[in-house]
Amino acid sequence: MSNAPIWIKDPLAILAEGAERGVVVQDGRIVELVPAGAEPATPGAVTYDASAHVVIPGLINTHHHFYQTLTRALPAAMDRELFPWLKALYPIWAKLTPEALDAAVTVAMAELMLSGCTTTTDHHYVFPAGLEDAVGIEVAAAKRLGIRVLLTRGSMNLSERDGGLPPDSVVQDEDTILADSERVVAKYHERGPDAMVQIALAPCSPFSVTGSLMQKTAALADKLDLRLHTHLAETEDENRFCEAMFGCRPLDYLEQNGWLGPRTWLAHGIFFNADEMKRLGKASTTISHCACSNQLLASGCCPVCEMEEAGVGIGLGVDGSASNDGSNLMQEVRAAFLLQRARYGVGKISHKDALRWATKGSAACVGRPELGEISVGKAADLALFKLDELRFSGAGNPIAALVLCGAHRADRVMVGGRWTVIDGAIPGLDVTGLIRRHSAAASRMQAG
Numbered sequence: 001m002s003n004a005p006i007w008i009k010d011p012l013a014i015l016a017e018g019a020e021r022g023v024v025v026q027d028g029r030i031v032e033l034v035p036a037g038a039e040p041a042t043p044g045a046v047t048y049d050a051s052a053h054v055v056i057p058g059l060i061n062t063h064h065h066f067y068q069t070l071t072r073a074l075p076a077a078m079d080r081e082l083f084p085w086l087k088a089l090y091p092i093w094a095k096l097t098p099e100a101l102d103a104a105v106t107v108a109m110a111e112l113m114l115s116g117c118t119t120t121t122d123h124h125y126v127f128p129a130g131l132e133d134a135v136g137i138e139v140a141a142a143k144r145l146g147i148r149v150l151l152t153r154g155s156m157n158l159s160e161r162d163g164g165l166p167p168d169s170v171v172q173d174e175d176t177i178l179a180d181s182e183r184v185v186a187k188y189h190e191r192g193p194d195a196m197v198q199i200a201l202a203p204c205s206p207f208s209v210t211g212s213l214m215q216k217t218a219a220l221a222d223k224l225d226l227r228l229h230t231h232l233a234e235t236e237d238e239n240r241f242c243e244a245m246f247g248c249r250p251l252d253y254l255e256q257n258g259w260l261g262p263r264t265w266l267a268h269g270i271f272f273n274a275d276e277m278k279r280l281g282k283a284s285t286t287i288s289h290c291a292c293s294n295q296l297l298a299s300g301c302c303p304v305c306e307m308e309e310a311g312v313g314i315g316l317g318v319d320g321s322a323s324n325d326g327s328n329l330m331q332e333v334r335a336a337f338l339l340q341r342a343r344y345g346v347g348k349i350s351h352k353d354a355l356r357w358a359t360k361g362s363a364a365c366v367g368r369p370e371l372g373e374i375s376v377g378k379a380a381d382l383a384l385f386k387l388d389e390l391r392f393s394g395a396g397n398p399i400a401a402l403v404l405c406g407a408h409r410a411d412r413v414m415v416g417g418r419w420t421v422i423d424g425a426i427p428g429l430d431v432t433g434l435i436r437r438h439s440a441a442a443s444r445m446q447a448g
Helices: 066-071 082-093 098-114 134-145 174-188 211-224 236-246 250-256 274-283 291-296 304-309 329-344 351-365 398-404 431-446
Strands: 006-009 022-026 029-033 046-049 053-057 059-061 117-124 148-155 197-203 228-232 264-268 286-289 314-316 382-386 412-415 418-421
Touching: 053 351, 053 398, 059 314, 059 329, 059 351, 066 082, 066 098, 066 117, 066 431, 082 236, 082 431, 098 117, 098 134, 098 418, 098 431, 117 134, 117 382, 117 412, 134 148, 134 174, 134 197, 148 174, 174 197, 174 211, 197 211, 211 228, 211 250, 228 250, 236 250, 250 274, 274 304, 286 351, 291 329, 304 314, 304 329, 314 329, 314 351, 329 351, 329 398, 351 398
Parallel strands: 006 046, 059 117, 117 148, 148 197, 197 228, 228 264, 264 286, 286 314
Antiparallel strands: 006 022, 022 029, 053 382, 382 412, 412 418
16 A cells, blocks of 8 residues: 655755755655645645755765774874875774674764765675674665765775785685675665665775785676776876886776776775776766865865766765764765865856765766656655754855855754654664764774
């Protein structure tokens, strides 16, 4: 039996044309936009009064490392650039346990949801002994919370011994990685526009996996019809590493290994030249822009305008909480807006661009065209914000205020037509208990 339709009525503002009186949702979809002066044509709609809310599409996070919530603001890793930062953190991440991971992913997803996020990816690539079922732990937590996820079966098989960065204790061999990739896809991957859990394949980076693993992962993704993800062009160090190790630049290496195509979305994309951007656009490969992480690690700034002019789709990602140090996607929207406004100027970047990257742009990254927009037939994934805090007092444009005044917490969030955040809280989640459990796990990992 279908559920009664819900009319989200008379919003203070809504990021959609022709929906001044709100939207009607039913069976997980947006079934009607209600224009000014009209009533819903859908019979029997239950009303939700949204007169105090700004309604936007649910935000979509395209790059994260959930487990890193356990190593925020870590003294040993502070004030370091990417490669030395990684070397300081890998020995701590090697201590990751199933219990610690469960706490970490719950914290990350809860933080994201409370910021207005309805779909998130995660790039998990650390598999120390005992953590073989990391993806299963993540799936269980996502289902408890009610967030839509694209979880990646990440991998590393190039350790320090082989000329890579990670220690031996967190890498796996190629056969283990490929077999487990097939296992998690068979067990968890859902298909179709209503999917709540999907799996992608994600070798960590060119400096932590072999070319053979890159090639076989791409072939497996093609066989199983999956998306592909990795870090690329994040730092100049990476360019130098690829040129020294492989005799080519990172994008050339990616293409040689069968990765340049519409299945692939890449984290960062800071150091591409003009020709490489054109190649990315032609291949329909997309980029996850991670503004906060890039600023904290002083990696550089993604050239979003040149990218988009070359036909490259841009989404947003919070990146790991060891380089952000948070999982708040609404704050990431503001950070991306400010960073890119400073780079390109007033005439090139507006608050609408940053919101577009976090919604429609991010939907393209995760291969979900039914997400990221408020229009008929799209998924009923919505974020509703109130403007009742001091920071918003006096704001003239409610949608612009979300970005310019620094919105950080959604009042209501809907995923697939179901409320997952109500009155700024996740129903049934014991936040105090979660913080206690998570903090204890972080202390254990960081000790000694």
